[in-house]
Each structure stands twice: as structure tokens, then as C-alpha cells.
Amino acid sequence: MGLNIISRRHFLGRTASLTAGAFTGPNLLLRGQEKAGKRLNIAIIGANGKGQSDTQGVTLNHNIVALVDVDSKRLDEAAKKREKHHLDSGKEAPPAPKLYQDFRKMLDECANDIDGVIVSTPDHTHYVAAMHAIKRKKHVCVQKPLCNRISEVRDMHAAAKAANLVTNMGNQGRTMEGQRLAKEWIEQGAIGTLKEIRLWTNRPIWPQGPLVKKAAECPPELNWDLWLSSEASEPYFEFELPAGMDPKKNKRGMDPKKNKPGNSVHPFTWRGWWQFGSGALGDMGCHIMDATFSILGQLIPEQIDVTSSPISDTCAPVWSDLTYHMPAGKHAALKVSWKDGSKNGVANKPEISPHMTSELAKKAFEKASSGMMFIGTEGTIFEGEAYCSSPVIYNEERYTEVRIDMKAGKIVKTETRSAMPNNPQGEWAHHIVNGGQPASNFDYSAPLTEFVLLGNLAVRAQQSVQWDKQNMKVTNAEAPNKFISRPAYRDGWKA
């Protein structure tokens, strides 16, 4: 079905409700003006998948004026789910949003009615979609990682800053209490001197490792050309699942029509492809490295060492081991290790901290498919999931002492808390209305994304890299530098 037909059908079908409760025009750039109770007008690009929960983060308090998705079935589904969310909340659903498949057309037609744009597409489209919005001075909330190329991250950060926009990345851990507590504990001596940080994840839980494309028929509901966005045009393809991969592990990419694991990059399984995603590290790093980045004072590593399973020009590895060498700052220079995936069916996890000797501690570590350990001279902060939402301290005696110190006011809260915990999209909208910036605004999340993506330079080049952040350049070899930028943008896509 062609794009114009879809937009027109939905437009005609919904004209009545739009006229009845017509939006009162943009509340654009409200900052510093009267604002209590203001409802922003927001567009979502990439309406299904994560975009759906991103929509739910703002839809009850603001107006969703446009939903964009390149898959007509998923677009319809997203619109229905948004409506249901309103009905379930007991509140009357506001006028239905306009539906689009091409975000450029949406922005051409709706820009005057929009305050902000949420981008929740696959990684390769974040940059072009967000930049189209930024150039129109729309506030932006972009899913993690901000982009899958370092030069795009820097470019987007600079453009949003020059336009004085409210920005945010979708790393929800940055809105949570746990990350702040961990930082306060470390800064106020709860684990002695910080010596080392160990991070890990069981991802990829989607096909990764060298995958081979095979020609296939594009599903009629998918506009493949728009899905590729700024990438070079190529025929729709599928791929063989890697030998030995348990098809159940690919259930997030399940093809509902064929009732078998989808072997297409759309939806969800684009993650393992360098062109479209950023591998397990790019997918989970902006969550799992977030607390580390904050605790170390937002420093960029000087060197990253790597070993990994085989990669290809197109796909990320099944597992990787990275060591980030962090310069001295708030803490003495130290190493941050990262492990992902599994080796011969065994989860690729670090050694347990020497402070985690009790049965309870060992069980907690065993259970943790993703996690982090901040190892100090007198204790370890352990978190058994990706967001650092509920960290604890080992050994148990140390944790008891720290909790007593907190009650006695000897360890105090110093970090600013989020206005909307666990809701980065809501937090972003809150700051558009009330002023200020979310905690993961681009001044924070752009260098965090760079921190994460630097690991991919090492993985893709299969060698240690030394990073000159001033000049955005690997200094110890030339080859990794070709992965800093996207090789090319298709005509008509770059803002």
C-alpha cells in the first residue's frame, strides 16, 4: 500500500475527531513562560516496538499529534495501543494522531504543530530523523544509543546545543534512584577506594556473528526503502540463523505470520548489523555503562583493548571482552572491563568480586544475566541488572554499616533526583514545560554514547585503540578511524 493512500485513509477516517477537539496549535518553546498544566504536542518516529512504551510515557499528560512507522501494520497497532492506553487509564482519549510512514513528510506537514519529537527507530535512523527535527528547532528525545557512529553523535549534540533545545536519551537508568545512590556511596567512602569496575551482559539474544544475506520477498506491510532511510538502496533480504543458535533465542524477532523466528532485520534483529545497529555493546552499553560513566565523572577512556569471536564487515561478534583504560579524575586511573555474549554456551561473565563470598552473594551473581560490580578496597557495589536501579553492597556487614550511616546522616544525598523516575520521555517533556534539562540531556548522553561506541571501534578494527578525544581520532593506528563516521548518506535523507 502506498504512503499517500495510508495517510489519506487515516486522515479521512479521523477528520471528525480532529475537528471536534482540534489542537490549539503549538505550545512551542514554553520555557520561562506560564506553563502549569500545559500539554505539549509530540510526534513519535518509530511508533511501534520501544516507541510504544515511549509513547505511553507522555501520552496521558501531552498530545500525541503524529505517529510515524514504516510498517503499516505496526503503525495501526501502535495507534490502537495508544488509544487503549488512554481508555485503560479511565481518561477520555484525546484526538487521534495523524499517521505517517515517512518522517520527512510528517515534519513537512506537521512541523508548525509540534513542540517535540521522540525518535525510537532502529539505530541507523536516529541521526537523520533527529537532525530533521533539530533543524526545525523541535525538542528531541532519542533512544539509546544516540547514534551508531561517533561523528553523528557529536554532530547531533552540537546542532541541538546551538538550537538551545531540551534533549534526552532513552537510557532509563539515568532517571532512577539506584544510580545516584551508588555514586553517593562511592563518593562518601562506603566501599573505600574504588579500584576496578566489571560490567557484563548476556546479549546478544538475537542473531549475531558473521551472518549471510539471502534474497527474500518483502512483506507487503513494510516500506523497505523508508526502513533503509539514509543507507544505500538494496533489495530486501533475510539471513540464515547462525549454526547452533537456539531459534527460541530469536523470539523477539519472531515473524507472527510464519510463526517462526524471523530472519529479517526488521523488526528487532537489525541489532547485530553494523550498518543498522551497534551490536550487543551498542545495545546494552548505554544502560550498563551509564552508572560507570556517571561515577567516574563522565570521563572518556584513553585506550580500549579487545578480544572477540570472529566478526565480519557487516556483523558484530557473538561475544567480546573489552578493557577500557580510564584516566584519573574523581578517582585514580582504573580499568573498566566489559564482557558480552556467551562462549561455547557458557555466559561470558567476569570473575566474582572477592567481597562476594557468601552464598547469598554467589547466588545473586549467578542469577544476573547483566550487571555491574564496583570493587573498592573495603567493599563492592553489586547490581544484578542493566540499569543500576537497586544496587547493594557486599559483604553484608559493610552494607549494614552503610545503611546505619545513611540513617544517621553520615552518608547523604548529593545528586539531583529525576522529576519523573523511570520515565525518560516524561522527564524530557516535564523539562520542556518547566525549564531545565533532563539528567541524560545530550551534554551527558552524547559523551556516554561515545564512551560506548569507542568499544566498537576496537571490536571492528580487532585491535587496541588509543583515543584522542579533542581531535576525534584513533592515534595508534589508521584503520579504526574509518569506523568513526557513516561512509555515505543516500540523497534526500540528510537534514
Ligand SMILES: NC(=O)c1ccc[n+]([C@@H]2O[C@H](COP(=O)([O-])OP(=O)(O)OC[C@H]3O[C@@H](n4cnc5c(N)ncnc54)[C@H](O)[C@@H]3O)[C@@H](O)[C@H]2O)c1
Ligand atoms: N531504553 C530501552 O530500554 C530500549 C529497549 C528497547 C529498544 N530500545 C531502543 O529503541 C529503538 C528501537 O528498538 P526496537 O527494539 O523497538 O526496534 P524494532 O525494530 O522492534 O522497532 C522499531 C520500530 O520503528 C519502525 N521503523 C523502522 N524504521 C523506521 C523509519 N525510518 N521511520 C519510522 N519508523 C521506522 C519499525 O517499523 C518498528 O515498528 C532502538 O534504538 C533501541 O536501541 C531501547
